[in-house]
Amino acid sequence: MSEGSAKAPQKDPGKGTAKPRKFQAIKGTRDILPPDTALWNRVEQTAHEVFATYGFGEIRLPIFEETDLFARSIGFDTDVVSKEMYTFIDRPVEIPKPHNLNDLPRFLLEVEHALKNNEIPNTTRNRKTVEVLERTFSELETLSAQVKAGNINEAFDRQYRELLFQCSYLAAYVELGIEVTLRPEATASVCRAYIEHGMYTLPQPVKLYCLGPMFRRERPQKGRYRQFYQIDAEVLGGPDAPAVDAELIEMLMVYFRKLGLEGARLDINSIGCQNCRPKYVELLREALRKVKDKLGLDSQRRIETNPLRVFDSKLQTEQGVIAKLPHITDHLCADCAQNYADVKRELALRNIAFQQNWRLVRGLDYYMRTTFEIIAPGLGAQNAVCGGGRYDGLVELLGGPPTKGIGFAIGEDRLILSLQESGKPKVERGIDVFIAWMGEPAYQTAVRAARTLRDAGFSVELPGTPQKFSKALGQADKLGARYALILGEDEVASGQWTLKTLADGSQAKCTESALLEYLRKL
RNA sequence: GUGGGCGUAGCUCAGCUGGUAGAGCAUCGGACUGUGGCUCCGAACGCCGUGGGUUCAAAUCCCAUCGCCCACCCCA
Numbered sequence: 242m243s244e245g246s247a248k249a250p251q252k253d254p255g256k257g258t259a260k261p262r263k264f265q266a267i268k269g270t271r272d273i274l275p276p277d278t279a280l281w282n283r284v285e286q287t288a289h290e291v292f293a294t295y296g297f298g299e300i301r302l303p304i305f306e307e308t309d310l311f312a313r314s315i316g317f318d319t320d321v322v323s324k325e326m327y328t329f330i331d332r333p334v335e336i337p338k339p340h341n342l343n344d345l346p347r348f349l350l351e352v353e354h355a356l357k358n359n360e361i362p363n364t365t366r367n368r369k370t371v372e373v374l375e376r377t378f379s380e381l382e383t384l385s386a387q388v389k390a391g392n393i394n395e396a397f398d399r400q401y402r403e404l405l406f407q408c409s410y411l412a413a414y415v416e417l418g419i420e421v422t423l424r425p426e427a428t429a430s431v432c433r434a435y436i437e438h439g440m441y442t443l444p445q446p447v448k449l450y451c452l453g454p455m456f457r458r459e460r461p462q463k464g465r466y467r468q469f470y471q472i473d474a475e476v477l478g479g480p481d482a483p484a485v486d487a488e489l490i491e492m493l494m495v496y497f498r499k500l501g502l503e504g505a506r507l508d509i510n511s512i513g514c515q516n517c518r519p520k521y522v523e524l525l526r527e528a529l530r531k532v533k534d535k536l537g538l539d540s541q542r543r544i545e546t547n548p549l550r551v552f553d554s555k556l557q558t559e560q561g562v563i564a565k566l567p568h569i570t571d572h573l574c575a576d577c578a579q580n581y582a583d584v585k586r587e588l589a590l591r592n593i594a595f596q597q598n599w600r601l602v603r604g605l606d607y608y609m610r611t612t613f614e615i616i617a618p619g620l621g622a623q624n625a626v627c628g629g630g631r632y633d634g635l636v637e638l639l640g641g642p643p644t645k646g647i648g649f650a651i652g653e654d655r656l657i658l659s660l661q662e663s664g665k666p667k668v669e670r671g672i673d674v675f676i677a678w679m680g681e682p683a684y685q686t687a688v689r690a691a692r693t694l695r696d697a698g699f700s701v702e703l704p705g706t707p708q709k710f711s712k713a714l715g716q717a718d719k720l721g722a723r724y725a726l727i728l729g730e731d732e733v734a735s736g737q738w739t740l741k742t743l744a745d746g747s748q749a750k751c752t753e754s755a756l757l758e759y760l761r762k763l
Numbered sequence: 764g765u766g767g768g769c770g771u772a773g774c775u776c777a778g779c780u781g782g783u784a785g786a787g788c789a790u791c792g793g794a795c796u797g798u799g800g801c802u803c804c805g806a807a808c809g810c811c812g813u814g815g816g817u818u819c820a821a822a823u824c825c826c827a828u829c830g831c832c833c834a835c836c837c838c839a
Contacts, residue, residue, distance in 0.1 A: 320837050426839045462833060605839065622834065714799035729797055
């Protein structure tokens, strides 16, 4: 259902007879309705159960954090940070930006005051900005004094303009409120919490999982939404033994198996460490330059910006060239090569089938060694249902102690999509008993019966208004109820209630006290 | 940000070359004032995404715009 005028109501919506405009979920967000929610619950419940058996505890995190947290962990220069995050200033203090030179002293005064009273963020950025702004401004004043004294020439003029420009730039750079971002991923927040709560003093490693919505301001497509859901698990601290990597992957596979996900494929790779990867990247870049003319424009651009991304290319024409590129696993340092071999051995020990995928590389700098991904069928172009890897440097990067780390994130939307596509529509538990009643005395009995049955765990539907039995039974049928409890004058008078089995139409009489026993046996 | 496809009832769609809306399903009511599924009858449901243009006349043709879907880019 579309409503084109939603964003531009023609007539004043609040007044008169004009039809109120229809609202619509924001682009990239959606409602998840019953019966789908039953599947969502099963997916989440199974995660709770399986992850608990591996010693993971649930962590619940804020939906938004300081922008810097994500910028630092994901990388300031990535597309994600520069244009795909939901970022906003949280309640900026009202200090009008200066319009002209005469306005600048007023602005400076107010900002200093606000900074002193913690009304605007007391960040390095703000302190530095104000400091430089003050200096620049005083230079500007000196200069204009000279200009007034008649010392006008071209050099002065240029310098004056430059300073003026700097001032206005600096003024705009002052943050009048904390910049916050709706979380685009969970890992950074988990690490922040690990540090903030001193979890490095707990027995290591600390195993945490978390689930909930994430936000990315991208154009939606199949299996990719602006508000999407992830199930995320992280192992922080402890050794970086290959067994840790393998056990995490084992847990993942057990989880998917319990959910009945079919046709899932595990890909693994090692992307080395700070020692061996940069060397490989250069090697790759060299190799790519040699075949540049055989590549498409996108891949040509990537040669300089991020050569590893060439592996992601889906262009048919490039596949032949890409297949001949050097593999990172042939250029690992001795330690990394040993580690990769050990991880594979540990996986084999656990009977986990995997496929080595030398094209599987993660985009972030802090990722190292083991990376893995799970591809599921029925998902269109976005076919990865889970991605993960080792990130030993991240906690330290965020101001914590040197800490090993590895984790994964499952795309819950895609997982559910794939479960739905692979058929197996799991049956939702419908209602057990529909109470068809007629007459005021029967109603009292019906209310009591509903309460008793619900207390015993049955799902009961009790109509709030009188209905003819034909209608009530029709309703019961449409709702898929298993039984109809019929309460009319006869039943109330005799104390013998009528229980009808909808499937075959059979009916039986029983007393109120015998009802529960009777239902349990059926 | 770029490209392609699509917007008609709650849902799935018909409505060809212009003559100002239809079906099926679903909903509600009745046939059926103590018995559902079947059948029959009836009702409600639409500014044909929105704005403009062409025309005596636009769901239909043209332009614009918005929205949805899919793909690209990117992918934590």
